[in-house]
Amino acid sequence: MNKNQTVKLDYRGRFAPSPTGPLHFGSLVAAMGSYLDAKHYQGKWLVRIEDVDAPRTVSGAADAILHTLEALGMEWDEAVVYQSRRTHLYQRALADLAGQDLIYPCICSRKEIADSSIFGINGPIYPGTCRQIPASPEKAYALRVKTHDGIIQFHDRCQGIYRQVLMRDIGDFVLRRVDGVYAYQLAVVVDDAEQRITDIVRGSDLLDSTPRQIYLQQLLRYATPQYLHLPVVTNAAGEKLSKQTRAAPIDLKTALPLLIDAIRFLGQKTPDEIQDGDIAAFWRWAIQNWRTDLISC
Ligand code: GLU
Numbered sequence: 001m002n003k004n005q006t007v008k009l010d011y012r013g014r015f016a017p018s019p020t021g022p023l024h025f026g027s028l029v030a031a032m033g034s035y036l037d038a039k040h041y042q043g044k045w046l047v048r049i050e051d052v053d054a055p056r057t058v059s060g061a062a063d064a065i066l067h068t069l070e071a072l073g074m075e076w077d078e079a080v081v082y083q084s085r086r087t088h089l090y091q092r093a094l095a096d097l098a099g100q101d102l103i104y105p106c107i108c109s110r111k112e113i114a115d116s117s118i119f120g121i122n123g124p125i126y127p128g129t130c131r132q133i134p135a136s137p138e139k140a141y142a143l144r145v146k147t148h149d150g151i152i153q154f155h156d157r158c159q160g161i162y163r164q165v166l167m168r169d170i171g172d173f174v175l176r177r178v179d180g181v182y183a184y185q186l187a188v189v190v191d192d193a194e195q196r197i198t199d200i201v202r203g204s205d206l207l208d209s210t211p212r213q214i215y216l217q218q219l220l221r222y223a224t225p226q227y228l229h230l231p232v233v234t235n236a237a238g239e240k241l242s243k244q245t246r247a248a249p250i251d252l253k254t255a256l257p258l259l260i261d262a263i264r265f266l267g268q269k270t271p272d273e274i275q276d277g278d279i280a281a282f283w284r285w286a287i288q289n290w291r292t293d294l295i296s297c
Contacts, residue, residue, distance in 0.1 A: 011043025013199045015069075015076075016188065018050045019061035022249035023068040026203070026233040026241030029262050032286075033230045033295075034201040035074050036263075039283075040290040044077040046195055052083035052090070052187045055179075064249075071252050072259065073279045081195065083187050090182040093190045093220055094175060097145060102219055103175060105141035106130040117171075121164075121208050126171035143176040145216070152211040157228035158297040159204065164211040173212055189213050193222035204229040204297070205240055231297060233265060255279060259286075267294035 015031045017023070023031070038045040047069065051057045066080065097103045108129055117124035131146060147170065153163035164170065175186040192200065192213075207229045217224050233241045241247035250258060256275070259282050263270055268291065274282055 006041055008041035008043060008198075010196075011038060011041045011199055012046065012195065012197050013038035013043055013201060014046040014048055014192070014195065014197050016048045016050050016191075016202070017065050018053070019057050019065060021058055021061055021243035022064045024241055024243075024247035024249055025258065025262065026247055027065075028072075028250055028258065029233055029265055030201075030203050030230060031069060031074060032259070032262050033228070033266060036266075036286055036290040037199060037201045037228065037292070039287040041199075043199070045074075046078050046081070046197070047076040048081045048083065048191055048195070050083050050184070050187070052087070052182050052184070054084065054181065057084075068250050068252065072250075072255055073283055081191065083191065086187075086191065086194075087182060089190050089194060090176075090187050093186060094143065094182075097175070097219060100219065103143045103145050104131055104134070104172075106144045106172075106174070107136065107139045107141050120169050120171065122170055124171075125169070126173070128172055131172060140178050142174045142178045144172040145175050145219070147172050147215070152214055154210060154214055154224070154227060156207070156210075157226060157292055158295055159207060159229050160297075162207060162210065164208070166211060166215055170212060185209060185212050186216065189216040189220065189222065192225060193217065193220070197225050199226045199228070201228045201230065203232045203240075205232050228292065229297075230266065230295065256282060267291075267296050269294065 013034050015034045017027055035045050049062045051062060094103065113124050113126055116127050126144065147166035149165055149167045151163050151165055153161060156162055173185060174183050176182050210227055214224050235241055235245055239245045256279055259279065260270060260274060263286055268289065274285055
């Protein structure tokens, strides 16, 4: 082990892309942050394909993402996990919450909710209509979890203290959609616990989801991992790079310059010679010298 490197016992990190398109510069930054943090602490780095939302999944995208990660020299330590093959785990978690009387069916349409809600940090705050008046079981329904008015707070390794009162800021949120798809918030919590993830490093667009995830961890008696939310890459118009904003796929012909751009985006001070080396030398330097205090959050 190098003198700059530290060991964190049992560190398990992950990169959890949704296969809605190929890897782009924004998702490369998230992958790199989670990879470097895991490897710097001599931990394991896992990849999980978040394809639970079948209607949004693009065929071939998961393989393309995995191929790009491999070609960039980012190797995962355990078999890749696919959420689409794990719905039994999400079902079991829902049954646990149902047993605690913490979920309820909801038949409100998007329009009804939009019309009768105030807007919070993440869209309309569900006013709890179906919590008060039980929904009729004949109609297709979503399942929502009951929230409370206590503070949920955590210390993010990059962003500092972040807190929410779920009932006021988010409202009772959906765990299974009306079309039967398990919600991201539930699936991610179940998988992170089941894969014994200790450290989550991801984009700060997910910062406001974290209190919901910590709340579910508490209800399901799971440990809460450490969080580090990275700055998000935006385009000239200030929009997050994504498939919707037509971010360009990673071009492997320019792999090394892209890796260098990504690590510089993360605030790391790479020596100029790194440009003349190869990908293996890049990772050796990067793993050894990774410093989260240099990231501008
Ligand atoms: N699948 C999510 C995404 O691609 C990331 C989930 C996570 O890292 O918690 O935005």
